[in-house]
Amino acid sequence: MAKFPFDIHATEGAARTGVLRTARGDIRTPAFMPVGTAGTVKGVYMDQVRQTGADIILGNTYHLMLRPGAERVARMGGLHKFGGWDGPILTDSGGFQVWSLSKLRKMTEEGVTFQSHLDGSKHMLSPERSIEIQADLLGADISMQLDECTDFPVSYDKAAQSMELSLRWGKRSLAAFGERSDQTLFAIVQGSNFPELRKLSAEASVAEDTAGGYGGFAIGGLAVGEGHSAMCETLSVTTPYLPADRPRYLMGVGKPIDIVEAVYRGVDMFDCVIPTRSGRHGQVWTDQGPYNIKRAEFAENQEPLDDAIQCPASQDYTKAYVHHLIRSGELLGAMILSWHNIAYFEDLMARIRASIAAGTFESFVTEFRANWSQPTT
Numbered sequence: 196m197a198k199f200p201f202d203i204h205a206t207e208g209a210a211r212t213g214v215l216r217t218a219r220g221d222i223r224t225p226a227f228m229p230v231g232t233a234g235t236v237k238g239v240y241m242d243q244v245r246q247t248g249a250d251i252i253l254g255n256t257y258h259l260m261l262r263p264g265a266e267r268v269a270r271m272g273g274l275h276k277f278g279g280w281d282g283p284i285l286t287d288s289g290g291f292q293v294w295s296l297s298k299l300r301k302m303t304e305e306g307v308t309f310q311s312h313l314d315g316s317k318h319m320l321s322p323e324r325s326i327e328i329q330a331d332l333l334g335a336d337i338s339m340q341l342d343e344c345t346d347f348p349v350s351y352d353k354a355a356q357s358m359e360l361s362l363r364w365g366k367r368s369l370a371a372f373g374e375r376s377d378q379t380l381f382a383i384v385q386g387s388n389f390p391e392l393r394k395l396s397a398e399a400s401v402a403e404d405t406a407g408g409y410g411g412f413a414i415g416g417l418a419v420g421e422g423h424s425a426m427c428e429t430l431s432v433t434t435p436y437l438p439a440d441r442p443r444y445l446m447g448v449g450k451p452i453d454i455v456e457a458v459y460r461g462v463d464m465f466d467c468v469i470p471t472r473s474g475r476h477g478q479v480w481t482d483q484g485p486y487n488i489k490r491a492e493f494a495e496n497q498e499p500l501d502d503a504i505q506c507p508a509s510q511d512y513t514k515a516y517v518h519h520l521i522r523s524g525e526l527l528g529a530m531i532l533s534w535h536n537i538a539y540f541e542d543l544m545a546r547i548r549a550s551i552a553a554g555t556f557e558s559f560v561t562e563f564r565a566n567w568s569q570p571t572t
């Protein structure tokens with residue numbers, strides 16, 4: 196099982212900056228990974244995604260196995276060729292989406308059977324099937340173990356049972372993944388907001404040396420409604436138990452303030468649908484938080500969206516024009532804001548990486564907290 200080289204160039208406290216060297220290209224960390232659920236970053240062409248500075252995008256087992264079908268993607272040459280992205284792709288294992296999207300799901304030790312939310316067709320996901328879809332059929336560079344994203348809130352016993360299931364499924368995922376020279380598999384650590392369970396889950400995952408062990412460690416079960424401070428507390432009791440020489444990926448996170456606080460606690464990789472999903476509804480992201488371009492105050496504002504961001508979407512269109520597009524429900528409004536928001540998130544990551552490299556991340560965090568005007572839940 197390959198563990199991609201992870202070169203850490205600089206650290207400041209628990210924060211790190213470096214490069215994860217995959218077979219399809221380098222990933223500068225801390226990294227933000229635009230979400231390309233069904234083989235597309237919604238509303239943005241792949242060359243525009245690349246232009247924002249993104250080094251890696253996400254795909255998803257659940258969505259692609261239902262439509263167009265994992266075997267069909269394989270027949271089309273795999274996800275990179277099918278979708279036209281030649282850089283690294285990380286795919287989620289599908290467990291989270293089964294719980295958040297599918298109907299009539301039945302969970303057993305073997306795996307989960309469920310009905311498609313699209314047409315009611317019956318499907319099954321086991322650790323072995325999820326690895327086959329991700330690594331063999333989609334051709335992901337980074338696959339995720341099949342896990343159960345524990346509900347929140349949940350009792351200690353329920354969290355322990357769920358975490359132990361994910362550990363058993365991780366073991367089976369690793370065995371099914373086996374030895375591969377140019378792909379890697381990440382574990383997903385669970386344990387809800389119970390420090391001792393997070394420690395147990397991290398230590399047990401790290402101890403797995405089946406097929407050479409995991410190439411990285413994801414922190415799952417967060418950004419599920421626990422709120423910003425509970426998320427930060429859980430991170431503080433989890434990252435110390437993850438090996439310093441492997442990348443740490445916080446799944447589904449998050450808003451800029453969440454990302455800054457998570458990097459401060461040792462996280463290296465992030466994914467979130469916010470830039471594109473909120474962009475489609477008129478949200479524009481900044482260091483102070485989001486604002487909505489639909490507000491009347493922007494109707495005749497001739498400034499560019501954000502001239503601090505080096506992206507055509509941010510520089511070449513006035514706030515008044517995007518205000519008009521979103522108010523009119525024009526496709527181009529969603530496209531411009533999706534592209535701009537991804538460029539803003541990638542610019543934030545570049546500033547974070549530079550500040551850690553310069554040893555000024557502490558003051559970057561202090562200033563970012565002071566600037567952030569949104570109530571952190």
Ligand SMILES: CNc1nc2c(CC[C@H]3O[C@@H](OC)[C@@H]4OC(C)(C)O[C@@H]43)c3nc(N)[nH]c(=O)c3cc2[nH]1
Nearest residue numbers: 230232253254255287291344415416417418446447
């Ligand atoms: C938003 N909060 C959040 N998302 C989480 C995810 C899914 C992350 C995937 O879901 C989408 O974000 C909603 C993203 O787009 C695709 C491509 C579908 O993949 C990303 C998780 N996934 C797994 N396997 N396990 C977890 O414990 C887990 C926890 C999460 N918390």
